[in-house]
Amino acid sequence: MSDHKTMTLTLIVWRQKNASDAGKFETYTAKNITEHHSFLEMLDCVNEDLIYAGKDPIVFDHDCREGICGMCSQVVNGAPHGGQDRTTVCQLHMRKFKDGDTIYIEPWRARAFPIIRDLIVDRSALDKIIQAGGYTSCHTGGVADGNAILIPKPVADEAMDAAECVGCGACVAGCPNGSAMLFTGAKVSQLAILPQGQGEAARRVMNMTNTMTECGFGNCTNHYECMAACPKGINVKFIARMNREFLKAQFA
Amino acid sequence: MILDGKCPTGPIEQTWDKHRFDLKLVNPANKRKYNVIVVGTGLAGGAAAASLGELGYNVQAFCYQDSPRRAHSIAAQGGINAAKNYPNDGDSIYRLFYDTIKGGDFRAREADVWRLAQVSNNIIDQCVAQGVPFGRDYAGYLDNRSFGGAQVSRTFFARGQTGQQLLLGAYSALSRQIKLGSVKMYDRREMLDLVVVDGVARGITVRNLVTGAMESYAADAVCLCTGGYVNVFYLSTNAMGCSVTANWKAHKKGAYFANPCYTQIHPTCIPQAGDYQSKLTLMSESLRNDGRVWVPKKKEDCGKHPNEIAEDDRDYYLERKYPSYGNLAPRDIASRAAKEQCDDGRGVGPGGRGVYLDFADSIKRLGEDTIRERYGNLFEMYEKITDENGYKRPMRMYPAPHYSMGGLWVDYNLMSNIPGLFVLGEANFSVHGANRLGASALMQGLADGYFVIPYTIGGYLATVKPGQVKTDHAEFKKCEADVKAEQDKLLGINGNKTVFEFMREVGGLMWENCGMARTKESLETNLKKIPALREEFWKNVKVTGSGAELNQQLENAGRTADFLEFSELLCRDALHRNESCGGHFRSEYQDAGEAQRDDVNFCYVGAWEYKGDNKEPELHKEPLKFDNVHLAIRSYK
Numbered sequence: 050m051s052d053h054k055t056m057t058l059t060l061i062v063w064r065q066k067n068a069s070d071a072g073k074f075e076t077y078t079a080k081n082i083t084e085h086h087s088f089l090e091m092l093d094c095v096n097e098d099l100i101y102a103g104k105d106p107i108v109f110d111h112d113c114r115e116g117i118c119g120m121c122s123q124v125v126n127g128a129p130h131g132g133q134d135r136t137t138v139c140q141l142h143m144r145k146f147k148d149g150d151t152i153y154i155e156p157w158r159a160r161a162f163p164i165i166r167d168l169i170v171d172r173s174a175l176d177k178i179i180q181a182g183g184y185t186s187c188h189t190g191g192v193a194d195g196n197a198i199l200i201p202k203p204v205a206d207e208a209m210d211a212a213e214c215v216g217c218g219a220c221v222a223g224c225p226n227g228s229a230m231l232f233t234g235a236k237v238s239q240l241a242i243l244p245q246g247q248g249e250a251a252r253r254v255m256n257m258t259n260t261m262t263e264c265g266f267g268n269c270t271n272h273y274e275c276m277a278a279c280p281k282g283i284n285v286k287f288i289a290r291m292n293r294e295f296l297k298a299q300f301a
Numbered sequence: 302m303i304l305d306g307k308c309p310t311g312p313i314e315q316t317w318d319k320h321r322f323d324l325k326l327v328n329p330a331n332k333r334k335y336n337v338i339v340v341g342t343g344l345a346g347g348a349a350a351a352s353l354g355e356l357g358y359n360v361q362a363f364c365y366q367d368s369p370r371r372a373h374s375i376a377a378q379g380g381i382n383a384a385k386n387y388p389n390d391g392d393s394i395y396r397l398f399y400d401t402i403k404g405g406d407f408r409a410r411e412a413d414v415w416r417l418a419q420v421s422n423n424i425i426d427q428c429v430a431q432g433v434p435f436g437r438d439y440a441g442y443l444d445n446r447s448f449g450g451a452q453v454s455r456t457f458f459a460r461g462q463t464g465q466q467l468l469l470g471a472y473s474a475l476s477r478q479i480k481l482g483s484v485k486m487y488d489r490r491e492m493l494d495l496v497v498v499d500g501v502a503r504g505i506t507v508r509n510l511v512t513g514a515m516e517s518y519a520a521d522a523v524c525l526c527t528g529g530y531v532n533v534f535y536l537s538t539n540a541m542g543c544s545v546t547a548n549w550k551a552h553k554k555g556a557y558f559a560n561p562c563y564t565q566i567h568p569t570c571i572p573q574a575g576d577y578q579s580k581l582t583l584m585s586e587s588l589r590n591d592g593r594v595w596v597p598k599k600k601e602d603c604g605k606h607p608n609e610i611a612e613d614d615r616d617y618y619l620e621r622k623y624p625s626y627g628n629l630a631p632r633d634i635a636s637r638a639a640k641e642q643c644d645d646g647r648g649v650g651p652g653g654r655g656v657y658l659d660f661a662d663s664i665k666r667l668g669e670d671t672i673r674e675r676y677g678n679l680f681e682m683y684e685k686i687t688d689e690n691g692y693k694r695p696m697r698m699y700p701a702p703h704y705s706m707g708g709l710w711v712d713y714n715l716m717s718n719i720p721g722l723f724v725l726g727e728a729n730f731s732v733h734g735a736n737r738l739g740a741s742a743l744m745q746g747l748a749d750g751y752f753v754i755p756y757t758i759g760g761y762l763a764t765v766k767p768g769q770v771k772t773d774h775a776e777f778k779k780c781e782a783d784v785k786a787e788q789d790k791l792l793g794i795n796g797n798k799t800v801f802e803f804m805r806e807v808g809g810l811m812w813e814n815c816g817m818a819r820t821k822e823s824l825e826t827n828l829k830k831i832p833a834l835r836e837e838f839w840k841n842v843k844v845t846g847s848g849a850e851l852n853q854q855l856e857n858a859g860r861t862a863d864f865l866e867f868s869e870l871l872c873r874d875a876l877h878r879n880e881s882c883g884g885h886f887r888s889e890y891q892d893a894g895e896a897q898r899d900d901v902n903f904c905y906v907g908a909w910e911y912k913g914d915n916k917e918p919e920l921h922k923e924p925l926k927f928d929n930v931h932l933a934i935r936s937y938k
């Protein structure tokens with residue numbers, strides 16, 4: 050491994066003290082970065098330097114650092130999560146950058162995601178969409194045996210394709226309209242595909258899409274930027290599926 | 302003091318049913334008068350909050366992330382066990398019970414483990430009803446895979462993201478209750494104290510992580526579902542925010558900490574690449590179903606490209622040492638075996654700290670597509686981190702801290718020794734003994750949350766009058782003031798070392814001297830060095846910013862301060878336990894590399910009572926009895 054080769058990078062980072070602060074870009078230098086650093090480990094190093102200098106470190110959301118919790122959320126050089134195929138920003142590695150590069154780092158920007166501080170935004174609107182109907186109304190206990198209703202593998206697989214969404218909100222940040230159609234479509238589709246979710250399908254799609262609008266998410270005008278931004282490769286076919294479910298519900 | 306786990310007696314297969322019947326009930330109309338706090342919304346807390354809300358209790362739930370969907374349960378990859386016996390390969394509740402007791406090296410309570418095995422089947426049904434897309438076959442039946450420490454196929458999975466799908470199931474049930482108003486969710490909140498009034502748990506003190514404000518919440522019962530503590534090793538497979546803080550604060554308020562030295566080191570994690578590294582990534586144990594573990598036989602081959610090392614020059618050491626379980630030997634055994642090979646100078650990769658996990662044979666037998674179908678996301682993850690293609694060359698693996706079997710002591714009802722304080726999931730100590738088998742933590746979290754606490758909490762609440770203490774009680778004010786004072790102290794030190802430096806240091810001491818192998822000497826070293834490091838921390842840590850704002854350094858400083866205290870207790874427990882069992886391996890007590898238990902002197906749960914800052918804690922014992930599984934040497938040969 051070539052740990053001895055290190056990079057120096059220029060970072061231009063969005064800093065904003067709190068929700069009401071106007072915010073601005075600040076420039077920092079990241080030194081002694083190797084190709085094995087993850088992007089967030091690179092930021093950790095910059096933050097250590099800032100702390101030694103008595104300055105406020107850059108705050109950003111993160112937790113699992115393995116691409117599954119959906120907590121990390123940064124726009125890197127204009128692309129949510131940095132634009133590497135099927136990769137969250139916490140899984141992005143510095144081998145994708147070159148010595149001397151300048152990197153722009155910004156928070157998710159969308160009407161429904163107010164900035165809390167620096168790179169941290171408030172995504173509680175996504176929880177509200179799920180609360181509006183992203184479930185089957187089963188009770189704890191008193192359900193049928195897991196094999197009572199057969200679900201052939203292709204059906205289970207398709208539901209799983211939709212269920213992989215990590216709720217990061219990159220689709221919203223990537224969409225010119227700030228729409229949450231991919232996120233919502235994924236959950237609506239997962240439950241509409243499975244027999245367990247079909248009974249409530251009509252009510253679910255109406256309630257979830259209404260909530261989406263109430264929370265300030267924009268409309269879908271078929272740009273497909275959401276799919277390009279999605280670190281889990283959620284397919285826009287689930288938006289189409291949700292639209293069909295919506296039409297069905299209106300005529301039901 | 303001799304502790305009583307209050308386990309029901311009689312024929313083991315009737316214990317839970319009988320106990321459920323004996324528990325008092327809360328009248329349905331009265332349930333809404335009771336407030337219940339649930340701290341943590343992972344599998345255990347999410348399932349508990351949703352189920353208790355549905356029963357009619359008034360629930361307040363808390364998590365430190367921005368949404369309950371992000372708890373670290375989300376990261377579990379491999380699967381969840383249940384005794385369904387769908388493959389007809391000889392499984393049963395009794396066998397799952399037996400495997401778990403044996404896997405835990407005879408250091409868990411029989412009754413608790415029986416209950417876990419018994420409700421395991423309900424969990425699968427529950428998750429299917431929620432819309433969890435478990436793996437299925439073409440006819441539509443649920444599929445199973447094998448996991449370490451079992452000779453039957455009882456593990457259910459959702460691709461390589463089982464924890465994610467189970468958590469999203471619990472999260473959806475929780476979201477439904479939030480919408481219905483039975484659960485109030487408080488996210489971006491960190492519990493920093495337990496409020497105890499007249500010996501009874503009455504509420505919590507939390508910091509609002511966005512505004513920095515201290516907040517108090519009162520309730521008739523508090524459930525801690527706050528996960529595990531292996532971040533005490535600094536580098537682990539846990540998320541960055543996982544900490545011992547909630548448990549530790551409760552411990553300092555009187556809750557006993559049981560078996561802290563039982564920590565699990567997972568055999569297959571991606572080796573560390575450099576010292577800037579912030580966490581380690583696990584590769585699911587399910588990989589050992591199809592991957593073969595080996596190291597070069599000859600030291601001089603270690604630097605070679607693995608594909609150039611001849612078959613005869615490879616040592617498939619797990620298959621050699623444990624012929625009947627082979628690559629599926631339990632975790633503690635597989636981890637120690639890897640360390641042994643590396644200590645012997647036959648490790649591969651940076652610093653010789655790695656062993657190969659090789660898929661070439663399976664790819665030949667099953668085709669690359671089948672392997673991709675089974676583990677594609679894991680191979681992808683491996684490549685993102687290492688820049689190496691696992692289909693083309695064997696993966697490199699090394700053990701890493703992963704899970705804590707120890708936790709707050711609870712009785713059979715999941716209640717700690719503090720009345721009104723319940724502990725669920727990884728945060729308690731109850732069912733895994735000294736070693737946890739793969740795919741049984743998810744099972745435990747959901748068992749505790751969906752199927753145990755809804756019954757046992759009623760048994761407690763039926764005996765207390767609701768709403769006796771409110772947040773205007775002086776004790777709530779005092780707790781807020783204490784937490785605030787500690788934070789002001791941290792902010793005022795303005796020393797020369799960052800929080801991360803201290804965490805790296807204490808983690809390094811723990812990994813070096815209290816990791817996969819421990820000795821009296823190494824533990825005594827830690828018992829000297831940790832208090833010194835703690836003292837330095839309180840003189841020389843540097844935390845910038847203020848307490849009245851979003852301040853991640855301050856959050857980390859608090860967690861590190863707690864780890865600096867807890868790590869000492871962990872070492873003390875490891876030092877007192879003069880035997881090797883499961884994940885606790887004392888080099889002095891071994892038989893040619895295998896753990897040597899001492900059932901005459903150590904067949905008990907060791908639960909520690911806090912006695913004040915820098916005072917020696919007091920050990921209480923709960924003797925373990927084995928009426929159903931014969932105490933035997935645990936062999937996987």
Ligand SMILES: Cc1cc2nc3c(=O)[nH]c(=O)nc-3n(C[C@H](O)[C@H](O)[C@H](O)COP(=O)(O)OP(=O)(O)OC[C@H]3O[C@@H](n4cnc5c(N)ncnc54)[C@H](O)[C@@H]3O)c2cc1C
Pocket residue numbers: 340341342343344345346363364365366369371372373374375376377378379380381382463464490491492493526527528529538539540544546547583585703704725726727728739740741742743744746
């Ligand atoms: C990488 C990885 C893979 C795994 N794979 C498997 C597997 O395949 N099968 C298996 O059975 N097990 C597996 N495990 C183990 C299993 O995932 C965990 O043991 C289990 O999910 C823990 O669930 P929990 O609900 O107890 O805790 P967690 O899911 O960790 O939840 C803890 C909750 O507590 C909250 N919290 C913590 N502290 C505080 C505080 N002070 N204030 C407020 N909130 C707080 C958090 O916000 C979170 O909501 C794996 C673990 C890891 C790390």
Ligand code: SF4
Pocket residue numbers: 213214215216217218219220221231232235275278279280281282283
């Ligand atoms: S659809 Fe993709 S981008 Fe959108 S929230 Fe889900 S995982 Fe993130």
Ligand code: FES
Pocket residue numbers: 110111112113114115116117118119120121137138139140
């Ligand atoms: S930190 Fe969890 S997905 Fe990035």
